[in-house]
Amino acid sequence: MIRLGKLTDYALVLMSQIARRPASELHTARDLAVQCHLPLPTVSKLLKTLLQSGLLASHRGVKGGYNLARDPHAISLAEIISALEGPFGLTECSTDVEGLCDLESSCAIKDNQRIISQVLRGALESVMLSDLTRPMQLTGIRDKQGNLVPMASAAGRMQ
Amino acid sequence: MIRLGKLTDYALVLMSQIARRPASELHTARDLAVQCHLPLPTVSKLLKTLLQSGLLASHRGVKGGYNLARDPHAISLAEIISALEGPFGLTECSTDVEGLCDLESSCAIKDNQRIISQVLRGALESVMLSDLTRPMQLTGIRDKQGNLVPMASAAGRMQ
């Protein structure tokens, strides 16, 4: 399993819930907790994180709440997931300066991770929040010219 | 971070190490542990798992060892990762029959996960083991017609 963590799942649910409503509407943590059947403390925590990442805007006070900072078409899954799980580098080797890489095989790990991270990030950047708000089949993607390419072969081979 | 787990990293290192040598050459767990600077028990465990997933072949006895079950061009990262981390569904909801989905919002999670899993699997199926054996830049992918499409735009939008 490539796990995204429960909290990341919850965050995606919250974001799509907000995205389903008019952009101007404000959502309190309490309302979202009820609508999404999630515990309130967890929802609060997630909304805070999403706010700090610039994906939500907040309005304090009695009639306050949260709404999207941008249009659902302009928010990618990569952004939401990064907000919760940190940057796309995997494990310590990617972030360290010159840390643990003693020999060449360790650097092989580093290269692998770089490649995989790039592939995954690219894939997740292609899916927008607006794609989650309606039930939908992911049967293919469009290339630059707008031609529909079936999923399996669209992936193609790397250069 | 989208974490793959250290063991999965190790498995990728082991597989690329084997892939770098001639296909007929046999590799003992001990040799691989030394070459990759990994503890022997861990290497044994990983080789067993990779064998059971059909990615490696084993030869017992005094001059035994492991080699690839298939050509490096025919083994995708998705296969190696799945071998270590299980199928691509994320968390429990994907595998359960009718388990915890009480209401619609839970099913929203389910839909999200299905979409994301599909995107990630597609991306990882496009990278082959042979792509890890040499340092290489991932600048683009080829579409069905063999046209090179830059990474960012190749991802395109979903249908």
Next chain:
DNA sequence: ATTAAAGTGTATTAAATTAGTCCTATTTGA
């Protein structure tokens, strides 16, 4: 046939990460 090298399977323990909760301060509209 013997023996040593090598793979196979299971169980256990320790460590790291994640999930979830609580408390207090700050802001703002009625």
Next chain:
DNA sequence: TCAAATAGGACTAATTTAATACACTTTAAT
């Protein structure tokens, strides 16, 4: 001024993962 709502941080419990150890089986060279 009160009540509702966000903001920020700290803390605990639970889960998952990593790593190791041990006993067993198979094979092939001598």
